[in-house]
Amino acid sequence: MTTVGVVTGAGRGMGLACARELVGQVDTVLMVDRDPETVTAAAAELSAGGGVVAEPFVLDVTDDDGLARLAKRVAELGTLRSIAHAAGVSPTMADWRRIFTVDLVATARLAETLRPLAVEGTAMVVFASMSPMVYPKTPDVAALAVLDDPLHEEFLDHIRAAVGPDIEDTGMAYTLAKLGVHRFVWQEAVRLGPAGARICSVSPGVIDTPQGEQEAEAHPIMARLVEQTPLRRKGHAEEVATVVAFALSDRAGFLNGIDLLVDGGCYAALRTQTGR
Template sequence: MEISFKGKRILVTGAGQGIGRGIAIELWRAGANIVALSRTRSHLESLQSEYPSIEIVSVDIGDWAQTRQLVESLGQFDALVNNAAVACCEPFLQSTSANFNRTFDVNVKAVLNISQVVAKKMVENNIHGTIVNISSQASKAALQDHAIYSASKAALDALTRSMALELGPHGIRVNSVNPTVIMTEMAKVGWSDPVKAKEMLSKIPLRRFGEVSEVVNAVVFLLSEKSSMINGVELPIDGGFLAT
């Protein structure tokens, strides 16, 4: 299946490393003009050193006003990937107000903020665009020490459905993907230990964690016209975790 984004302008948040970086690169390879957004400038500069035509912008998306001003200044887009997120993992009884606020500011409010700006310009310019939100299997199943993170991703799924409902009449599709543990460099630190990984892997029928490319490929499909009738879905990329 050949997918091209030639002539399309796409904003990818959290594009400095991990899944976001993989998405930005694959969309660039498919011909898109990419704007990569991240809080960490050095990660963006590393990406741009490899792919000089990728435009980079740095902002802490937890700052509503600053982020809105920046995204407004970037002009119009044909597609958006809301990938940036934070994960504050702690036991429920020890969860703090500060971590709750930070997590929801980045994982939910920032998606609302950025998507409002991008979608409004899509509507104004009659662009039948696409938006993909990166959620998690944690929105669907309880995971130890993930109370705040899980709540934020469940809220993101609900936001995705509402966006799909209200933006659909404008020809704008909105979907989410819900991955299990994905073996980014950061994840390898926490999940390469067979003892720690054993319980989680036992719940995944494929008996392995996901790779970045497996999330990237799903996102690329959902952004493309190959998925033109798919709207408002939450697509698990979990090897069957949620089927058990």
């Protein structure tokens, strides 16, 4: 049976790096991206290298009908083996509603849509962020309860009511959305377990990508985080993708329901400084 991998945000950056890492792990990679030109070129490049069939799949991950089409295509191709969900937006790219919709709600919807295709050995890694770990304020119980129900039809209204007007700050919205991803992974691991399938999240620190550069220009704290990182540099997309590939592999078969922090030791340094 043909094994299938799905990579979202696969046209560039960390998504493309993840797709490259799946060569040799699966027979076919569905490269999902909303930009048709970029993802088509990326798929052609990956296929030309041999070792895998890379098929472009144009999709906005917030499109429920499109997600249904994706699940149908996976089933047509073979057995779902790996999912690397790298698609997302950062604070400078959208307003607070779009950030929650793309980074949290679409993550939960993608997992829900592909869950019926999960079999023993299926593994999923969804992208979160270091941001919730370094954010100084812990959400209250009411906000956490809302974050734990991202597929509620009134989710955006509920999170606005629980947090208040501060939620419209895109930095806060991003942090809470990624915290929601961390928490979603706990729940999804329990749901997938009976099928013999797994899920983890990966939380990159400051990574040298065009999206990361855009954030650094708008938020000086990014440079300070790099300075505080023990390795004294930004990470590379390939370094994150290598971790994702391991988590998706059979070698990580007992790795489940946790977050993998890939930040060069930044969080460790911050904890040491604060004595936490």
